[in-house]
Amino acid sequence: MLRVLVLSTLFPDASRPNFGIFVERQTRALAARDGVEVQVVAPRGLPTFPLDRHPRYAALSRQPIRENWRGLTVHRPRFLNLPGTGGAFHAGLIARALRPTLTELRRSFPFDVISAEFFFPDGPAAIALGKAFDVPVSIKARGSDIHQWTRRPGIARQIVRAGQAADGLLSVSLPLRDDMIALGMPAERIACIVTGVDLTRFAPRDRGEAKRALGFNAPLVASVGALIPLKGHDLLIDAVATLPGVHLAIAGQGPEAGRLAAKIDAMGLSARVRLLGAIPPERVAELLAAADVMALASASEGLANAWLEALASGTPIVIPDVGGARQVVTTPAAGRIVDRTSTAFAAAIAGxxxxxxxxxxxxxxxxxFTWEANSERLHGFLARMVADRHGT
Structure with missing residues (x-):
């Protein structure tokens, strides 16, 4: 029996049901395998009283310490979040906060390996905990954790040290693996295990009926991604503005919501461009099946789940040449890889x-790209790490 402790600051909760849902889905697929037991530790970063009552943190502070989340045992211990520090101390604070939790947990769940699901702050914290409990550690890179956090020298040093100390490393795409190696992480310890997609939930439907069910009756472009500058929603709005009669629906939430809404109004596009906010996976599946094209203009990615979900829905994609784009867009039927400009996106969408x-x-x-294939490879990867540690 392989007992896996999944450590992830990126994991859904009652207040954020879509937050890190791909980590949840991967974990459930791994837990469903014979010979594997999994428990999840999803630490919550909260400031001291009274700041923890602020609306930004209040819902998070109300989450239970332990719960059954969609069939998974999930522990949600609290660690100290120091506002204004940009997360520079999070890894150390997580490791300190989790030692009592893991000490108690290990009495009933003697975990064999720690699988950190986001490189920062999860990775450096996992390395410290792995040493404390004498278990091997795997750290997974997903894209923004490598591309964004390493822009800050102090955090970049923590990331690289953790990568060099880990027993195993994972990337979601081959270009991301190359980026990890360029940072100084050991190539021989890095495996590329691409993400999966639920081929039952995301499947082709009658596109006309799907559109009508969502209130559309025109060519439709969908985009799924957080409303942050990295995702490039501005470019898609500008692209669709040049395509008469074409509608755009953007699913996601984030700090850019107000600015994007103002841009849509200022451009007179309110009748053709909708911000849908955060919507559950079932509605994402409906949207992608209804869309004629899925476009995502990210400045960087690992290998976006939204790409695969659109393809599984029978919807071609338009994306820039970032991350694992060339691992996914392998035929003309898959869509187009284009320059990251509104003109290039408009031309590809029109085509x-x-x-x-x-x-x-x-x-x-x-x-x-099934979750079954993903979990089979992940199971083997983690099992080999444990065997190597014990010399078996």
Whole structure:
């Protein structure tokens, strides 16, 4: 029996059901495998009283210390969040806060390995805890954790040290693996295990009926991603503005919501561009099945789940040449890789609307990217780490 402790600051809760949902989905797939037991530690960063009552933290502070979350045992210990420090001390504070939790947990769940699911702050904290409990540690890179956090020298040093100390490292795409190696992480310890997609939930439907169910009756472009500058929603709005009659629906939440809404109003696009906010996975699936094209103009990615979810829905994608784009857009049916400009996005969207690929051909591109395949490789990777530690 392989007992895996999943450590992730990126994990859904009652107040943020879509937050890190891909980590949850991967973990549930791993837990479903024979010979594997999994428990999750999802630490909550909260400031001291009275700041923890601030609306930004209040819902998080009300989350239970332990709960059954969609079939997974999830522990949510609290660690000290120091506002204004930009997270520079989070890894050390997480490690300190989690030692009592893991000491108690290990009496009933003698975990064999710690699997950190985001490189910062999870990775450095996991290394400290792995040493304390004498278990191997795996750290997974997903994209923004490597591309964004390493822009800060102090945090970059923590990330690189953790990568060099880890027993195993994972990336979600081959280019991200190259980026990790360029930072000084050991190539021989890095495996690329791409993400999965739920081929049952995300599947082709009658596109006309799906559109009508969502209140659309026109060519539709969908985008799924947090409302942050990194995702490039401005570019998509500008692109669709040049395509008469084409509608754009953006699913996601984030600090850019107000500014994007103001931009849409100022451009007179309120009738054609909608900000849907955070919507549950079931509605994301409905949106992607209704869309003629899914576009995401990210400045960087690892390998975005939204790409695969769109393809599984029979919807071609338009994306820049970032992360694992070339691992996904492998045929013309999958869509287009374009320059990260509104002009290039508009041209690619128009081309796919004019000559849409068959839904079955698009879905075929996503067929190999199953959660079953993902969990099989992850199981093997973690099991080998444990065997290597014990010399078996």
């Amino acid at each position: 796919l609307l004019h000559a849409p690929p068959a839904q079955a051909d698009v879905r075929g591109v996503a067929a190999p």
